[in-house]
Amino acid sequence: MGDTICFDGAHHVVMGLSGQVVHLVDETGEQSAVSLPHLLGDPQFEVVTSIERRGRVPQEGLLEALPKRVVEQARWWERHLIEVITGLPPNPAEGARPQTEYDPQARSLRQREEAKVAELAAGGHAVGLSTLQRLRLRYQRQGVWGLVDHRAARRTAATGRVDERVVAALRTAVVEQTDRSTGTAERLRRRMEQIIAEEHGAGVVPLPSKATFYRLLAVVSAGRHTLGSARTRRSLANRPEGPFGTLSAARPGELVQIDSTPLDVAVVLDDGVVGRVELTGMVDVATRTVAAAVLRPTTKAVDASLLLAKAMTPEPMRPGWPEALRMSRSVLPHRALTEIDQRLADAAARPVIVPESMVCDRGKVYLSRAFTSACRTLGINVYPAHPDTPTDKPIIERTLQSVGTLFCQYVAGYLGSSVERRGKNADAEAAWSLLELQALLDEWIVACWQNRPHDGLRDAAMPAKPLTPNEKYAALVAAAGYVAVPLEAEDYIELLPVKRRAINAWGVKIDHRVYDSEDFNGYRGQSSGVQAHQGRWEVHYDPYDVSRIWVRNHHDGGWLVGTWRHLRTAPVPFGDHAWDRARQLLAHRGTDPATEAEIAQAVNDLLDRAERGPTRMDKRDQRVAARTRATAEPTWPRPEPPDDLTAPAEPVEAIDDADDEPGAQVIPLGVYDARKEAENWW
Numbered sequence: 001m002g003d004t005i006c007f008d009g010a011h012h013v014v015m016g017l018s019g020q021v022v023h024l025v026d027e028t029g030e031q032s033a034v035s036l037p038h039l040l041g042d043p044q045f046e047v048v049t050s051i052e053r054r055g056r057v058p059q060e061g062l063l064e065a066l067p068k069r070v071v072e073q074a075r076w077w078e079r080h081l082i083e084v085i086t087g088l089p090p091n092p093a094e095g096a097r098p099q100t101e102y103d104p105q106a107r108s109l110r111q112r113e114e115a116k117v118a119e120l121a122a123g124g125h126a127v128g129l130s131t132l133q134r135l136r137l138r139y140q141r142q143g144v145w146g147l148v149d150h151r152a153a154r155r156t157a158a159t160g161r162v163d164e165r166v167v168a169a170l171r172t173a174v175v176e177q178t179d180r181s182t183g184t185a186e187r188l189r190r191r192m193e194q195i196i197a198e199e200h201g202a203g204v205v206p207l208p209s210k211a212t213f214y215r216l217l218a219v220v221s222a223g224r225h226t227l228g229s230a231r232t233r234r235s236l237a238n239r240p241e242g243p244f245g246t247l248s249a250a251r252p253g254e255l256v257q258i259d260s261t262p263l264d265v266a267v268v269l270d271d272g273v274v275g276r277v278e279l280t281g282m283v284d285v286a287t288r289t290v291a292a293a294v295l296r297p298t299t300k301a302v303d304a305s306l307l308l309a310k311a312m313t314p315e316p317m318r319p320g321w322p323e324a325l326r327m328s329r330s331v332l333p334h335r336a337l338t339e340i341d342q343r344l345a346d347a348a349a350r351p352v353i354v355p356e357s358m359v360c361d362r363g364k365v366y367l368s369r370a371f372t373s374a375c376r377t378l379g380i381n382v383y384p385a386h387p388d389t390p391t392d393k394p395i396i397e398r399t400l401q402s403v404g405t406l407f408c409q410y411v412a413g414y415l416g417s418s419v420e421r422r423g424k425n426a427d428a429e430a431a432w433s434l435l436e437l438q439a440l441l442d443e444w445i446v447a448c449w450q451n452r453p454h455d456g457l458r459d460a461a462m463p464a465k466p467l468t469p470n471e472k473y474a475a476l477v478a479a480a481g482y483v484a485v486p487l488e489a490e491d492y493i494e495l496l497p498v499k500r501r502a503i504n505a506w507g508v509k510i511d512h513r514v515y516d517s518e519d520f521n522g523y524r525g526q527s528s529g530v531q532a533h534q535g536r537w538e539v540h541y542d543p544y545d546v547s548r549i550w551v552r553n554h555h556d557g558g559w560l561v562g563t564w565r566h567l568r569t570a571p572v573p574f575g576d577h578a579w580d581r582a583r584q585l586l587a588h589r590g591t592d593p594a595t596e597a598e599i600a601q602a603v604n605d606l607l608d609r610a611e612r613g614p615t616r617m618d619k620r621d622q623r624v625a626a627r628t629r630a631t632a633e634p635t636w637p638r639p640e641p642p643d644d645l646t647a648p649a650e651p652v653e654a655i656d657d658a659d660d661e662p663g664a665q666v667i668p669l670g671v672y673d674a675r676k677e678a679e680n681w682w
Contacts (some may be wrong), residue, residue: 291353
């Protein structure tokens with residue numbers, strides 16, 4: 001296409017090819033269609049193509065890598081060859097006419113070539129006719145690059161002239177360093193020599209000098225961090241080969257990623273001891289919204305399960321938050337969402353994300369039965385990442401790093417991302433408790449993160465403007481018709497761990513705790529009807545609050561709420577971790593089996609010691625106390641407790657001494673004397 005041909009005694013331009021039909025346009029602009037066999041069979045057929053159309057585009061990028069003298073020589077030949085081909089030198093003046101010996105209308109191509117050979121010889125540049133013709137043909141095929149002296153453009157191997165056996169041995173040594181601690185170049189050189197000696201024998205392969213070895217090592221270990229950070233080196237080794245795949249989400253919640261990481265902030269625990277906590281976060285791929293973020297001393301499976309409930313419910317406004325953080329003041333489609341759930345009317349400006357698919361790592365927290373059951377209940381597909389492959393969930397990995405750079409470094413008690421970046425006495429700067437730091441993080445997510453433009457959120461129509469997570473959420477809701485259905489408070493029960501128990505005459509027993517209530521009347525001693533579980537009832541319990549349980553009513557539907565019978569003697573909320581720890585302490589003291597009341601009293605003693613301040617508590621007790629305090633009042637929705645849970649104990653009626661008869665004489669008991677009892681015995 002674009003060629004000028006001679007056909008039927010006139011010049012035509014080829015405008016297109018369609019099978020065996022050629023579309024032509026003549027000099028007058030008239031169009032015609034000719035079959036290809038008829039065109040090629042015309043005795044006057046000839047391809048007449050100008051050099052301007054057939055010439056190659058100058059390869060300036062390749063020319064820049066050549067020596068200056070080589071490029072100047074090629075440009076010099078280009079000027080002479082253009083004059084031979086077209087009759088005029090490059091960039092001729094307006095109205096210029098070709099010289100007689102180079103006029104294409106009067107001289108043939110060979111005559112023009114002979115004239116150029118004579119001109120160059122007169123100027124002191126003797127060149128043969130065949131050489132000139134060869135350069136002309138190379139110029140017509142390759143452009144200026146065909147005139148370059150390719151001896152100057154000869155490419156050498158990246159490893160130079162080093163023996164290939166040495167290069168192979170060094171590559172093997174570099175790969176072996178992936179999982180080892182970082183060493184020096186001398187250790188690599190010694191290992192390379194050992195590999196060469198094992199495979200080829202000592203003294204057979206010539207070894208490079210020290211300077212050559214360092215240059216070779218820089219080439220072989222490029223991008224591997226062989227002599228740098230061990231963590232970065234292992235991460236790069238786990239990176240998949242080939243180009244990275246791109247997984248895009250078209251609506252909020254279509255794909256979310258979840259992960260946990262230690263937070264680089266020192267926190268003051270309940271007993272005054274300074275420690276670190278873990279951050280478990282969930283991010284939506286489509287909008288980069290941090291759907292939920294929870295701080296815990298140690299992350300457990302139930303934390304990940306209840307994180308789903310936090311993501312699927314509106315974020316409530318907290319006391320002290322500015323009014324600008326309300327959803328009604330943001331770019332989110334507030335009115336449309338409020339019609340779905342009235343709780344959004346007073347919520348903060350964080351979208352509600354209902355996950356459809358979730359990517360997590362292979363930690364025991366995310367592969368636990370509690371987490372997988374919660375996802376199955378909510379209809380969420382779980383995709384575990386490949387082992388040691390952080391690139392399977394890069395967005396949450398980068399988001400957790402951003403929390404460190406955008407939030408943690410401004411918080412008192414910041415420890416830095418590593419020991420070498422930690423300040424002097426950084427632990428002494430800790431000023432926030434776990435609950436206070438959680439409140440700060442929640443406010444930062446609503447105020448900063450959700451309103452901060454992200455490079456990954458760019459609209460195809462406006463790629464120069466990055467969007468915020470709230471703006472992207474509003475755009476996708478309008479485009480995809482996404483409707484978020486927030487989680488109801490009753491659905492919280494479905495996310496709780498499950499145990500199978502019988503409803504006895506005295507109630508339900510879980511971990512040596514007895515639960516009972518009037519709801520169990522009529523079902524005591526009866527079978528649930530579920531034969532797969534031998535007639536036992538499905539019991540849901542909250543590991544962070546042992547005050548009550550929920551039993552699924554397999555007969556009439558709904559839930560049966562049971563309260564702990566020692567709730568009034570242990571009014572402080574605590575969870576299974578505190579209960580189990582108290583049982584271990586009593587067993588260690590020889591009080592085993594301990595009664596339910598004894599365990600409850602031991603829990604109270606443990607929490608009282610944590611509240612009084614620094615004591616001789618071990619680290620495990622400190623962790624238990626911190627988790628109890630952190631989860632005493634969770635932020636996720638839970639059903640309202642029954643009225644009898646919060647009602648005060650019935651007061652004991654006062655005794656009127658005036659109406660009573662005088663009491664009998666009190667006779668004190670004698671003091672027990674073991675020696676006298678022994679004498680009486682004998």
